[in-house]
Amino acid sequence: MKPIDALKEFRLGACYYPEHWPESLWEDDFRRMRELHFSIVRVAEFAWSIFEPQEGVFSFDLFDRALDLAHKHGLKVIIGTPTATPPAWLTHKYPEVLNVTQDGVTLQHGLRRHYNYSSTKYRELSAIITRQMAEHYKDHPAVIGWQIDNEFNCEISEFYAPADHDAFRAWLQEKYGTLDKLNAAWGTVFWSQTYTDWEQVFLPRPTPAHKQPNPHQALDEKRFISDNTISYAKVQGDILREVASHQWVTTNGLFGHLDSHRMNDELLDFFSYDSYPQFSTLNDSKGEENPLADRSWSQKLGVVRSISPNFAIMEQQSGPGGWVNRMDMPSPKPGQMRLWTYQSIAHGANMVLYFRWRTATFGNEIYWHGINDYHNRPNRRVREAGQIGSELALAGNRIAASAFKADVALLRDYDNDWDGEYDIWHGPFAWQSAASWFKALNRRHIPSDTLYVRSSTTIEDLKRYKVLIYPHPAIMRDETAALLEQYAREGGIIIFGCRTGYKNEHGHAYMRPFPGAAAGLCGISVEEFTMVKGTRAATSMKWNGGDEALTGADAFNEILYVEDDSVEVVATYASDYYAGKPAVTRNAFGEGEAWYFGAVFNDASAGQIIDRLGLAAPTASWLSLPPDVELAIREGEDGPLFFLLNYSEQPAVITLDVEKTDLLTGSTLSGTISLEGFGVVVLS
Ligand code: GAL
Numbered sequence: 001m002k003p004i005d006a007l008k009e010f011r012l013g014a015c016y017y018p019e020h021w022p023e024s025l026w027e028d029d030f031r032r033m034r035e036l037h038f039s040i041v042r043v044a045e046f047a048w049s050i051f052e053p054q055e056g057v058f059s060f061d062l063f064d065r066a067l068d069l070a071h072k073h074g075l076k077v078i079i080g081t082p083t084a085t086p087p088a089w090l091t092h093k094y095p096e097v098l099n100v101t102q103d104g105v106t107l108q109h110g111l112r113r114h115y116n117y118s119s120t121k122y123r124e125l126s127a128i129i130t131r132q133m134a135e136h137y138k139d140h141p142a143v144i145g146w147q148i149d150n151e152f153n154c155e156i157s158e159f160y161a162p163a164d165h166d167a168f169r170a171w172l173q174e175k176y177g178t179l180d181k182l183n184a185a186w187g188t189v190f191w192s193q194t195y196t197d198w199e200q201v202f203l204p205r206p207t208p209a210h211k212q213p214n215p216h217q218a219l220d221e222k223r224f225i226s227d228n229t230i231s232y233a234k235v236q237g238d239i240l241r242e243v244a245s246h247q248w249v250t251t252n253g254l255f256g257h258l259d260s261h262r263m264n265d266e267l268l269d270f271f272s273y274d275s276y277p278q279f280s281t282l283n284d285s286k287g288e289e290n291p292l293a294d295r296s297w298s299q300k301l302g303v304v305r306s307i308s309p310n311f312a313i314m315e316q317q318s319g320p321g322g323w324v325n326r327m328d329m330p331s332p333k334p335g336q337m338r339l340w341t342y343q344s345i346a347h348g349a350n351m352v353l354y355f356r357w358r359t360a361t362f363g364n365e366i367y368w369h370g371i372n373d374y375h376n377r378p379n380r381r382v383r384e385a386g387q388i389g390s391e392l393a394l395a396g397n398r399i400a401a402s403a404f405k406a407d408v409a410l411l412r413d414y415d416n417d418w419d420g421e422y423d424i425w426h427g428p429f430a431w432q433s434a435a436s437w438f439k440a441l442n443r444r445h446i447p448s449d450t451l452y453v454r455s456s457t458t459i460e461d462l463k464r465y466k467v468l469i470y471p472h473p474a475i476m477r478d479e480t481a482a483l484l485e486q487y488a489r490e491g492g493i494i495i496f497g498c499r500t501g502y503k504n505e506h507g508h509a510y511m512r513p514f515p516g517a518a519a520g521l522c523g524i525s526v527e528e529f530t531m532v533k534g535t536r537a538a539t540s541m542k543w544n545g546g547d548e549a550l551t552g553a554d555a556f557n558e559i560l561y562v563e564d565d566s567v568e569v570v571a572t573y574a575s576d577y578y579a580g581k582p583a584v585t586r587n588a589f590g591e592g593e594a595w596y597f598g599a600v601f602n603d604a605s606a607g608q609i610i611d612r613l614g615l616a617a618p619t620a621s622w623l624s625l626p627p628d629v630e631l632a633i634r635e636g637e638d639g640p641l642f643f644l645l646n647y648s649e650q651p652a653v654i655t656l657d658v659e660k661t662d663l664l665t666g667s668t669l670s671g672t673i674s675l676e677g678f679g680v681v682v683l684s
Contacts (some may be wrong), residue, residue, distance in 0.1 A: 006145065008401075010396025011039050013038045013039060013042070015353055015354070016042070016043055018063065019050050026065075027073075030070055033073070034073050034074060036386045036389040039075060041353070041357075042079075045082060045150040046084060046112065048082035049085075049087040049088070053089075068142075071140070075142060077144065078353075079133065080150055081129065081146065083149045083236070084149050088109050097115050099116045100164075102211065112150075113155040116159045116161040117228045117229055118166065118228060119163045130240065131243060134243035138247065144248065145249065146248070146249050147251055147272065148236045148250075150252065152251065153255035159225065164203060165202045165203050172220065172224075175220075179196070179198065185220075186214050193214060203221055213422075215419075216507050219419045219422070222418035226258050226259045226262075230258075234266070237268070248269040248270070249267065250271065252315065260307050271304060272312040275297060275300075275301065275313050275317060275343075276317040278320070282329065296439075298343060298438075298442065299434070301348065302347060303412075305348040309403050310349070310400070316352050317337070317340060317354075318332075318385070319371065319381055324367065327368075335677065335679065337385070342680040345399060346632035346643035350399075355368075357370050358371070358374070359373055369381075394664075394666075395663045398636075398641075398663065402634035402641055403634060404447070405640070407467065408447075408448045409449040409464075410448060410471070411451050413454065414452070416473050420474070425474075425531075426472050426499040429471065429472045429498070432554070432601070433601040436602050436605075437471070440603050444627075445630075445631040451468070459490070462492060463490065465492070468484075470484070471496070471601060473501065475507060476516065484518070485521050488589040489592065491591035493592055493595070494595070495594075496522065496595065496596050496597065497597045497598075497599065498597065501514070501519065503516070514529070518594075522587050522596040523567040526559065528578070539553040539574075541553045541571045541573050541584065544569065553573060553605075554600040555600035556600055557576075557583070560583065566587050568586050569582040569585055570585060570586050570595070571584035582598070617631060619633075623654070624654065624655040625652075625654055626652050628646060628648040629646050629648075631644060632645070638684075641663065641682050642660070643680070646677065646679045648677060652674070652675045652679070654673050654674075654675055656683075662683065663683070664681065
């Protein structure tokens, strides 16, 4: 992986909003940031009405004074372009820039992200403000980089303004050329949907019965939104490159309907993410036995790493989060903010900025707490940030010279992510299986990556891993299958779950036995299949050999039929009319092997496969860790760094059979040690 120049030096800092505070506070804020060893602030990403109070009238005074003071105190600055928040004068004068819901309701001024990417007027006004800001700050000594907009597709990732329908039509004309090809790709002969004039073609609009669109149109809609978002971002990216070529460019967030990999490759120096692990108390792991909770954020950080091997955390949670009427999160306990900071770093962050320096006293986010409280007196979170700052002042650059290392990867791709949003015959399975695999590996201290299968993916990308798990790739092009075959032939191990390989890139079913494109690789076919839900009782499978363990055969069952002699049956169904029929198979393929698992994975079945493959923690020979402690490994020229992260409030007992140094404290560790609740050590 190519090292990212902009991230060579480790940086810690905070998001700062000078426009929210009396100017008399600024200098003291910057001074105290330096005391905490902060070296960077991000500013301005929502400040359009300050920079351009009236159309064509620009004002930089407030930020000039703030940036000069930041510079005086030795802080570097990231400037956000403010296009996530078009001002009132703009949306009032040019209402065509506003976003519209599928039902035709215009989303008005009053929150943020109320614009659409297709309006030529909005693109023009965005280009003007970006150019003005870039020209003004291109030589400012404190400014080192730019954030384009803020969190593309957060809040809302669907767009139905008139300009969006027009842009979609133009995108389809470019993609398909003729209406015949569009009709074929969308299968419009079904239910007499055939288009005879381009003017009849729209983004999905409300339809009878739960607004269900044509599924192939729904898939193209997401591809369009992604391309349209990137082309909007490019307007700004191109200006920043042209005007401020010696400053770097990034953007933050990881949201729906956006190929962040392509955006990063085409527009950015590196990717940035906003990490709020406390969302796990709201959305994740509902009803799950023994959930990973905040540790599940490590899986999201793995997705960020797949975009950009090292990255920035532009917003790191630094207090309880909450808007006035929603997202009521608990406060991080003592040590938890530090744990989350090192979670980000362990997974590849070389820059971390806390959101935010001080909690806002007005607006929708008065409960989204920063490090400092409204009263601005020293508090526990400020002290914790100071501890982290001192540690990273010593250890940061050594860490920054390394990157995360894993031998196992979970595969994903945008086609299946997007098709699976609408298609409940595979989409929901992907989430359960990916979470189960991540959990099973993580609790066994086997670091894993996420790898997106893209048209640019090469055999070298795949061969970096010993094992690949591609849980339910319903859409599989034959070229992808050929690449995966090459991977197995050359010694790789690939594992699929049910619903693999049966759709083409438009989302049409192949007229082939399942698993369609992956049939040759797996050496099996699917005799019969069923959803397992409703009146159908839960089913199970029995694993051959050893203790003949039983695990749940969740959600969807495919009865497998062995086609090739090279296939071994690893588990059979243990219930229902197909008891005794193959449920899991393993095909010897070239130097490697392909597994087929006929159901949706759960923690226990992923664990069975991990054990059968003999996968173990890379540190198994010298380190013993309890399941509550995560192991992450970053490797650099100075050797590996082993991050041990204790997500439990209770101390964890760890045994080292060799002597290691904790990079954060300099202390020597060996034998049995107790890692405090929420504690972190970095062994070198
Ligand atoms: C992020 C956003 C920030 C702030 C934060 C807390 O999504 O970028 O501006 O809103 O969440 O809600």
